Amino acid sequence: MAIRSTMDYDKDGTCFERKSSVMEIDGHTALVGLIAHPAGHSQSPAMHNLAFEADHINARFLAFDVEPARLNTAIDTIRAFKMLGASISMPFKQAVIPLLDELDPAAKMIGAVNTVVNHDGHLTGYTTDGIGFVNALKDEGVALKGQTMTLAGVGGAGTPIAIQAALAGLKTLNIFNINDAAVVNAKRIVTEINEQTDCHATFTLLDHQDQFQDAIAQSDLYVDATGLGMGKLVDQALVTDPTWFHPNMTVFDTVYAPSETKLMRVAKQANVAHILNGQGMLLNQGAAAFKLWTGQAMPVEQVREHLFKED
CATH class of the missing domain: 3.40.50.10860 (Leucine Dehydrogenase, chain A, domain 1)
Incomplete structure (x- = not known):
């Protein structure tokens, strides 16, 4: 200095x-x-x-x-x-x-x-990234142990989030992704989690919107790691209907700029208890x-x- x-x-x-x-x-x-x-x-x-x-x-x-x-x-x-x-x-x-x-x-x-x-x-x-995600939730008083989480996107951020959450004691993990090159990685992650942790993980293509909606409805946490909501995709979100969410859950968007994404605004309409962006992560x-x-x-x-x- x-x-x-x-x-x-x-x-x-x-x-x-x-x-x-x-x-x-x-x-x-x-x-x-x-x-x-x-x-x-x-x-x-x-x-x-x-x-x-x-x-x-x-x-x-x-x-x-x-x-x-x-x-x-x-x-x-x-x-x-x-x-x-x-x-x-x-x-x-x-x-x-x-x-x-x-x-x-x-x-x-x-x-x-x-x-x-x-x-x-x-x-x-x-x-x-995984440690950053878990610690960001801890900072907000959100627990992972024994919880059910739905995760959209298993690219560079979603992969460590999935594995670290499973290692932190997550009970159930529902992974969704579009039908792209990341599908092979998603299936690998599910196998590793099921073999090496006590968490039960599944993978489903996002084409199955009914299953996606049902998984979110039964989840304690919904995490979006797709990158929608930032840059040229700022006006996009996978979930646009607030009825998909319930108040007693956490919605976590890994996007940190802008500080409020379209997904977060949808969650607000549903009176979701914890709505977090990616700043803590x-x-x-x-x-x-x-x-x-x-x-x-x-x-x-x-x-x-x-x-x-x-x-």
């Missing part, structure tokens, strides 16, 4: 020196980056740069909107620029895996990566990633106060 001095004048014209605490960029400033497409909506730069400053760490976090065809180049840049690492977001959480040197055991089980750490050119992939997964990059704890409450003060 450097102290920058500037000259100012008081009301009677007397010159005085005004000092302010700022983080200055110099020849030793380390870099961390978000690799995503799109990336402009991300709050990760604000979150991590606040934490770097609060912890007096000489580093900066930038967002990089990477075209899918350039992902290889972006990952090579982590090594070339000697970056501390990177955050990985949609649509690269699975595509990045073959480009890394090693996977953390949890990331290997989940089959997705949201954090890359650079150890002298050796890139290791981790996943912190973002903060908690970010804290875990921050520790991996720096070895220091993120000042979570300080970051929360500044990052989400208008919400």
